Amino acid sequence: MKRDTHLVMLLLLVIGCSLASLTIWKVLGSRERALDEVNVHGLNLTQALATYSEGIVRQSSLLLLGLVERLETEGSGPAQIERLNALVNRQQPLMPQLSGITVYDNRGHWLMSSNRPIPAGVNSSDRDYFIHHRDDPSREPFIGPPIRSRSNQEWVITVSRRFNDTRGEFAGVVAVTLGVENFLRLFGKLDVGQEGAIGLSYTDGTLLVRYPFREQDMGRNFSKSPIYAKYLVDQSVGTASFTSSLDGVERLYAFRKSEKLPLITTVALGKREALAAWRLEALLSIVVVASLLGLTGVIGWFLIRDIRRRTQVEGELRLTQQQLLGSNRQLELLAMKDALTGLANRRCFDETLAMEARRAQRDGASLALLMIDIDYFKLFNDSQGHVAGDACLQRVGKVLGACVRRPSDLVARYGGEEMAIIMPDTDGEGAAVVAQLILERLTQEHIAHPASPFGQVTVSIGVTAAAGPQLAVVPALIETADQALYQAKTTGRNRMARIAPGDSSRSPLPV
16 A cells, blocks of 8 residues: 555656646747847847947048048148038038047147037147047057037047148147937937946947946946956857846847947847846746646645555554554653662562673673662661652762763662662772772762761762672672671771672772
């Protein structure tokens, strides 16, 4: 019957594990597919945004190239600047992303601004793009970090070129400003969810544009962030999952480096939002599988219940048998213990002494026996009462137990106020040492006994030890120990006496 129950449970376990494993495999597989789809979608968006950004920068660079050629050919006098301004005003509508075009001389003073009057006394020699072109003779365009325009206070990105004078020396800078708001307007049309983000940054980690816009992020450098250090340094395109260092949201990142410009386009989708559909699908799968498992479990429960009904009587009988065995073991233990002191009782003492005597005789080992009697115990009971007498026996028993350290030694209550200690593998000298220790410990315990000449509870101890053939008659060993005890009591008590079997000439040893 029990085997049938185990087989049914095993079958249910196999079915449950199979369904659970298949569900976990399906759920994890669909999660990976969902993440792959998100990564592909992100990479497609980065491609589109990178193409858009590169197109704007290239158009700006070509426009700057034409303006630089005019400035270097015609000069930068008032008349030439006026014609240049008219040309820019005609071309600027073709690039709605442009916020403005500005020309600076070699000291950073404004020579022309395409869409606003030149502010009085304004100077841009402290701008990064001006410093770059002033110190670097390269004629390549420079994409500067985001700055706040000094004319209208809006955030802009600059694309600039250097122009030289007729001697080839630095004559000034032409800069196109691209409004960050124009980028944000386009980025905002893309659905990246509530936790998504789109970023355009420089290859050194400087953030140029981020959607959603946060002013504190403008110009921030994230070259120390994990995604930059682990991926963007060595890879030109890829995906990763990281927690943003800007706002602490875990996102799935897709990034793409421009092949010709020092720009990185990043699209990040919130991982929690990206996996929302997967979570719903996984929840439905779990509910269905849990229902199947529950139905299987109910059927199995009914089957197991029927099997258990047939084995219930057998189980009850087994339980009753175990309880009886336990009760018997408990009774055996109680039969070997003295109820008052917790020491071994007389029955246990007799059985243990006989067993140890046979073992010592067989092995040729020595066996020691100590017989201990509390001095003037009747007077203690008469003066203090039987309750105090019981407490006295308990305290003396604890002292004896503390003086015996080996597991093989046995402390027993022999009868009344008389106790005994069996010490296997111990000769007379060793037993005498233990007896002396008992006398000293009992003196330290100082159990008051006003009716005793010693003023406290004391004991007399008879010590004997035997080996080999001397152990053939166990009662003789007890009798010898009793004789030694008698000598200790007749010579003054509170002492021990040691006699070997067949030798009654030894004198007692006082404390």
